[in-house]
Amino acid sequence: MTVDIEKTGPDDTPPPPTQPEAIKAIPVRHYGRYVAAVVAIGLFALIVYAFSQGKINWGAIPDYFFDDRIVDGAWKTLVLTFWSMVIGIGGGIILAVMRLSKNPVTSSIAWFYIWFFRGTPVLVQLFVWFNLGLVFETINLGFYQDEWSDFMTPMLTALLGLGLNEAAYMAEICRAGLLSVDEGQSEASHALGMSQGKTLRRVVIPQAMRVIVPPTGNEVINMLKTTSLVAAVQFTELFRQAQNIGQSSGAPVEMYFLAASWYLVMTSILSVGQYYLERHYARGSSRSLPPTPFQKIKSTVFSVRRPKGVTA
C-alpha cells in the first residue's frame, strides 16, 4: 500500500481510497411489529374458529368447485369482463378525445354522456336496458329487424349496461392521461407534418398509457366483480350459477364462499397481468426498469450461490 502511494506521488494523482471498515451496528428493534403480528394472528385464528364452528358445510365447496356450471359461469364472467372493458376503453378514449377537442359540440356531447352515466347507478342502468322494450317494441337497423325482447338478450343487456357505464369512467382516466403528456410532444409531432390523428395515435396516446394503465387495471378488477350485478338481469354468470346451485343443493351460503374464492383467484391473476402491462408501458421513461418477481428470485438465488469473495 505505502509503496504504491510513493510510486504515484510525482504525478500528483490522489492515493487510492482506502476501504473503510464496514459498519457493524446493532439494528433498532421494532418491538411494535412483533406485537402487531401476534395480535393479527390471534384475531385471524378467532375468526377462523368462529366460521369453522358455524353451521356451514365446508365440504360442499370442494364438491362444487369445478362443477361444470361453475366453470361455465366463471368463463362467462371473464368473457363479459373482457368485452365490457373493450367497450369501456374504446368508448373512454373516444369520449376523452371528444372532451378535449376544440369543437364545442363534440366536447359538450362527451360532457353530457359522462355526466349521465356517472351520475346514475349501474344497477339501475342495467334494469333500464333490460326494460327498454317498453320504449322500443321492435328494432329496425335496416339490415336487421326484430322484436326488442329477442334482440336485447341478457348478454347484450349486460354488455351494454356495463360497457357504456364503464366508458364514462374510462373517459376521465383517459383524459387525465392525455393531459399528462407534455404539449411539446404534439407540437414536435405537428412540426414534422403529422396529422392530428397520427399525433394522437403515434405520439400522445402511447405516452398517456403510462398514466392510463394503472387505474385501468383497477377498473378491470372492479369490472370483474361488478359483473356479478348482471345476475339481476337474467345473465347466468358465475354468481348466478353459484346462487342457482345453492338453491337446488340446499347449500346457499357455501356457494357464496365458493363464488368469492373464484373471484379472488381471478382478480389475483389479473393483478399479476397488470404488473407486467405497467412495466411494458414504462419503456423509455426510466433508465432501468425494476426487476420482475421472476428476475428477483433468479438474482437472489444467484447471489446466494455466488461465493462470498466474488461479489463486488
Added chain:
Amino acid sequence: MSANAMVKAEGVHKSFGPVEVLKGIDLEVAPREVFCLIGPSGSGKSTFLRCINHLEKVNAGRLYVDGELVGYRQKGDKLYELKDSEVAVKRRDIGMVFQRFNLFPHMTAIANIVEAPIQVKRESKAVALARAEQLLDRVGLADKADSYPSQLSGGQQQRVAIARALAMEPKLMLFDEPTSALDPELVGDVLDVMRGLAEDGMTMVVVTHEMGFAREVGDALVFMDDGVVVESGHPRDVLTNPQHDRTKSFLSKVL
C-alpha cells in the same frame, strides 16, 4: 432577391388576447442563408418562429414561406383559412428544433428519426432506416441508434432532434434556442452540427444567444425587442458596431 426569398414577413402582427406580441415584423430570409434572431426574453422570437411553422396564426400582415402565404389561401382579395390537413402538408418542408428537444421518449433515437418519413411521407422502412443511419452518423451518434432519449445527454438528444427534422428533407430549418437548455460543455457539439448544415447550404433561421456562432456562421442578423425589429444587418456589423441604444444595452449584457 425578394421574389424568391425563403421567408418573407411583411408587417406581421400577432396577439394573444389583448397582448400584442409581434407588432409588425418585416424581414427577408434568402435561400441558403443562416439568419440569426437575437433579443431579450419575451421579445417575440419564439412566437415569430412558430408563426413561420403554422404553430401560431398571424393576425395581420403577410408571411410567406418559399413564395407561399402561410396559414391562408388567397383567392381574389379574399383569404381562406387553411385546413389542418393542408397545414400539415406545408409543415413537412419546414424542420423545427426546440429548446427542450421534444424527442418522443417512448421511441429509440432511430425510431424518432424514421417516424415522420414512414408515417407522413409513406417511405418504406428500409429507405427510411438507411437515411436515419446516415443522419445519425452525420450528427456523430451512429452508436446511439437504439438508445432511448432518457439514456442520452441533452446535447445528444438535441442532435437526434436535428437528425429527426432533417429526415423529412426540409427546405428550411428553424432553431429555437437549440443550445439554451444544455450544459456549457455540450453546446459545442450541437453548434458543430449546425455549422455543418450551414456549410451544406441549408436555409436556417436561428434564435440564439450564442453570439460567437452568429458572428461566425450567420449571414444576417436581426435584433428584436418588444415585438419589433430594432436593428438588422450583417452579424459582424450589428454585433461589433450596434447603432441603437437598445441593441447596445442588450449586447453589453450577453457578450
